[in-house]
Amino acid sequence: MTSTSDRLIAFLDEHSAEFLHNWRAKIVISEDDLYKEEVLQNGLRMFHLVKRAIKHPLTEEEIQALAFKTAHERVKANVNISEFVYNVNVGKSEIIKWVSRSGIEWDALQRYLDEINSLFDRFSYLAVKHYTDIRDKQLQEKELYIDQTHKERLTILGQMSSSFVHEFRNPLTSIIGFTKLLQHDHPNLPYLDIMQHELDQLNYRISQFLHVSRKEIIESKREEVVLSKLFAELIEFLYPSLLAGEVTTEVNIDEKFKITGNQDELRQVLLNLVMNSIDALQQTEGERRIWITSSIINDEITINICNNGPEIHEETINAIFEPFYTTKELGTGIGLFICKKLIEKHDGKITCQSSAEKTAFTIQLPLTTVPSVY
Structure with missing residues (x-):
């Protein structure tokens, strides 16, 4: 005598082509997705997991293997994780729809529907969590690199500024000083006040630059x-x-x-x-x-x-x-x-x-x- 699980699996196998066609027609795949073909293959792998879950409950490791694989691909594809979640939900809806059409009595079917729901929920959770863990680790590594690089650049800028002071500010101070002497000796000489103002502005800008480059910005x-x-x-x-x-x-x-x-x-x-x-x-x-x-x-x-x-x-x-x-x-x-x-x-x-x-x-x-x- 054929068991209920065998009847259900046989029904799904009989309609697998139609089920997969409907799922592929409804899912969202970005044109830039490097793993667009693998998305379709993962849908087929999930279909096989469903049939195994109907036969007997799956272990965490069995679900995790596909979930982690998918998470790594979603990270490398660099597309929004919401696409993945949407596609999984489409697959779950399609599977449940076909299971409901199997002709098996509802009381006998309920346990399998619960098992399928549990499988999809657990798969989504494991995949999204692993995706988030990978992205968080990548972000932490980038932040650490930027923090270190930023501090190193500020330190180098401070060292360059020290040399800049001696190479540029000394002659500028001399020019400012001699301009003031000229103003004192020749108060009516035209354009000296403009020169003095512009030199003061230049001196102010240099002070700003040196101030920004100091170590205090890090502290x-x-x-x-x-x-x-x-x-x-x-x-x-x-x-x-x-x-x-x-x-x-x-x-x-x-x-x-x-x-x-x-x-x-x-x-x-x-x-x-x-x-x-x-x-x-x-x-x-x-x-x-x-x-x-x-x-x-x-x-x-x-x-x-x-x-x-x-x-x-x-x-x-x-x-x-x-x-x-x-x-x-x-x-x-x-x-x-x-x-x-x-x-x-x-x-x-x-x-x-x-x-x-x-x-x-x-x-x-x-x-x-x-x-x-x-």
Whole structure:
């Protein structure tokens, strides 16, 4: 006498071609998936696991073997894991549909349906968990590499700056000194005041450069930072780039807004975001705008750095803060990742939203001083 399990397996074998055809027609496979053919083969392997589970319960190791294999392929394919989860659920629905049509009495069929559901749920859990573990490990390795590289570059920059001081600042100091002597001896000599102002500005810029390159940026010395002043200095510093890129700017930050943090690190974040906006706007015809606004919610400041450049698509937004991800031909893919790490270091959060009208990078930080409301 044929057992119920044998009848069910025979029915599935009889309709396997139709089942697999329906599953393949409904699943989602990215065109860029390096393992698209293997996805189909994994579906067939899962079908064989189902038939074995109908005969007798599977061990964890039997399910794990296919789950781990699939997880490794999903990582290497570098596609969204949601595709995998969707395809597994499609397979489960198709299997259950065919099992329900087998003609076997419902009471006898229920235990097999429970076993199939359990198999698919366990398979999905093991595969997604292993996928997440692999990606987390990769991310940790990238973060460690970037942290080490960033610190090494800052150290080298500090050493170069020491040499830069002797090679450049000494003659600059002499020029500033002699210019002041000329002003003293010839107070009416034209253009000396302009020369003195420009030399003072150059001396100030060198001081800024040396300050940024010092070791304190690694040690993250904290102080009270006036945001409006920080943005004013930043826009002044970037004026040549804004002019060359034909970009107009509008900054609306309340002068009373203050936060506690490392000024150099915050400057590095804002500089990167504004420079990225200037680069993006070069792809825009017509008016090119950057506007910066702020608001206060629950003792937290929200800063929006917006531009009317091209839209960043959703799949890109989900990846732009990951290390080594870049859409620039000569980009390194660590700029926005470092921005994210520095903002999180200040107990804040950075996100991006984009549409055809504007792209906005939003920074949320704890506020030191809230302006009075009159």
